[in-house]
Amino acid sequence: MSAESSTLDNTNIILDDDLNYLNINLDNTSTILDDAENSIQRKLGKKKDKVWDYFNVIDIPNNPYKRATCKYCSQSWKRGKPIEMKSHLALRCPKVTHSIKMEYLYAMSSEDIPKQSTNNRKNNSNEIDIAKVNKTLIRFFVCCGIPFSVVDSPFFQDFVKSLCFEYELPKRTALSTTYLNEEAANILLKIEEELHESRNLTLAEFNEKQLLKVIEDVGKDKFIAVVSDGEAAIQSAKKRVTNKYSHIMPIRCIAHHINLVTKDIISIEWAKKTLQNCQKIVSFFHDVRAGAILRNEIKNSFSKGNLKSSVKTRWS
Structure with a gap:
């Protein structure tokens, strides 16, 4: 029994030694992995901002910086800067989804700005609320139309x-970008919250009141129709006017319809090419010296009229 007991004791000692050895090796392995991860992170630099997920990244030869192109509206930057990309998604991109726009509006409005301490003869612990001062300053510049310069x-x-001697004015560039964008984000969020809580928003009732005011001031018997485009709110207002004065007809603007048909026609490839060629002819007579001389000679043969360039109308 004593021999067996001695053998068991030796076995336990060996197992304990092996277990301690394994634990030491595991600790060393964990330390090595942590060191390797930290080394890789140092080589890669700081973690890339999430905003890059919404932009196409383009490498610049022999340059550590990257070009960036918005995936929604294709606007590009020679050098992508996260702060500019965030403000683009929050304030300027016309095609970004509502959820992403709101995400970066909240991000811009909640950026922390440190407070600046100042000594005061009466109170040594006096503190300036930099965020409040800068917000007041940006409102003063914008609302009064004062140049940031x-x-x-x-x-x-x-x-x-x-x-306030201790207050440091922000730089012109910071005032016109960072602080202006932050204040714009705050205002847009307030508008969004008010609209979210509102119900049955429409311009039809307002348009109806304005139309009826004009009709009744001038005299309802002097009107036979109200002519407008096909916008939903104004169409609804015209129907309300007709319900009150049955002799006043709601009519759509034929000029607007012709304009829309013409716009569809010139969007066809052969029509677009014809319009471009006509524009080249007009540009020749306007911009080239020989063309200008010829235009004056031709103009003398006509009592009125002139070369006209194609332009988009207010409807298009």
Whole structure:
């Protein structure tokens, strides 16, 4: 029994030693993996911002920076900067989805701006709320139509210093980009929240009141029709007017219909090419010296009229 007990004790000692050895190896392996991960992260640089997921990235030869192109509207930047890309998605991109737009509106409006401490003779713990001051400053510049370049004026800087010596004015570029975009995001979010809580929003009732006011001021017997385009709110308003004054007919604008038909025609490839060739002829007579001389000679043969360029009308 003593021999068997001794053998078991030796076996337990061997197993304990092996287990300790395995634990040490596992700890060393974990440490090596952590070091390798940190080394790779240092080589790659800081983690790429999520905003890059919504942009096509283009490498620039012999340049560490990347070109960026919006996946929604195809606007591009020679050098992609996350802060500009975020403001584009939140404020400027016409085709971005509503959810992504709202995501970056909230992100821009909630950016933390540090407070600036200042010493005061009466209170040594006095503190300036930089976010509030800068928000007031940007509203002052925008609402009063003051150029942002005024921030660089030494007279304006002296004026601000006389009010609070410790307050540091933001740079003109920061004021016209970062702070302006942040304030715009706050305003858009407030509008979005108010619209979200509103119900049955329509211009039909307002348009009806305006039409009826004009009709009744001038005299209902002097009207036989109300003519407009096919916009839904104005169509609804015209029907309401007809319901009240049955002799006033709701009529759509034939000129608008002709314009829409013409626009569809010139979008066809052969018509588009013909229009481009006509534009080249007009440009020759307007821009080239020989063409201008010839145009004046031809113009003398006509009492009125002139060469006209094709332009988009207000309907298109």
